[in-house]
Amino acid sequence: MASLLCVFFSAFPGEGTILSKLPTSAAASRKVVALTIDDGPHPGYTERILSLLAEHEVKATFFLVGKMAATYPYLVRKIAAQGHTVANHSHYHNNLVQLPPENMPFEWIMCNSTLYSITGTYPKFCRPPGGNYNQQVVAAAAKEGLRMVLWTANAGDCTGISAKTIEQKVMSRTNSGGIILIHDGVEATIEALPEIITKLRKKGFEFVTLDQAFPTSITDRPAKASSKTTSPAPSKGQALPEEDASSSYPTQ
C-alpha cells in the first residue's frame, strides 16, 4: 500500500479520483490536517468521540459503514448535526477487490442510499475497506459521485496497540496536508484522541473536514428536502474535474 499512498489524486485518469493528501497550495502559510474516523457508527464509542471533538472544537470526517449506519441512524444524525463530514466506507465492509465485479458497486450504492435516507445528503467521499481498491472500484465510486480518499497517517489503532503508541504513530506520521486515519470502536483510540488533538494544535495544525478541504462536488445531486428525484450520476469514464488548486479553508 505504501506506494499507493503517495498518489495525490487521479491514479486512473478519466475514471475517478483518488485523494490521499489535502490541497495545500492555497494554505501554504497554514498547517492543515484532516482527522478521519473509520468503521462507525459504534454505540458506546461514537458518542464519546463526538463529545471529545466538541470539547476540543475539532471537526472531523466519519467514514461510515452503511450497515452500521442503518442500525444506528441516530448516531449518523448526531455526527452530521455536529458539522462533521459524513462519508461512505462501503455497506458491508467487504474487501471490494475480492467481490464479484457485478456485486462490488452495490457496496457504494447501498451505503450511499442509506446515508442519504438518514441525512438527506449524498456523501461526496468514500474510502474502500482496508484501502483495497482497483480501477473498477474507483470507477464504480465515481459513478456514484464519490471521490476516493486514502490517508497519509495511519494510527494502526486496530492492532491492539496502546493509546500512547497510537499517539506516537499519529504524531510522527502527520505533516501539513495530511489525512489521519483512526477508527471508531477502539477504546485506546478514544484514550489517545485528546492528546493527539492537543499536541497537533501545539504544533500549529488546524483541523479541517474533507468537505472544507474539497468543497467542489463531482456531481450535483439534489438535497432530500428540495427534490425527490435523483440526478444522473456521471457516466462511467466521464472525466472528472481536476482538483481545485485554489481551495480555501475556512478560518477556525
Ligand SMILES: [Zn+2]
Ligand atoms: Zn474500515
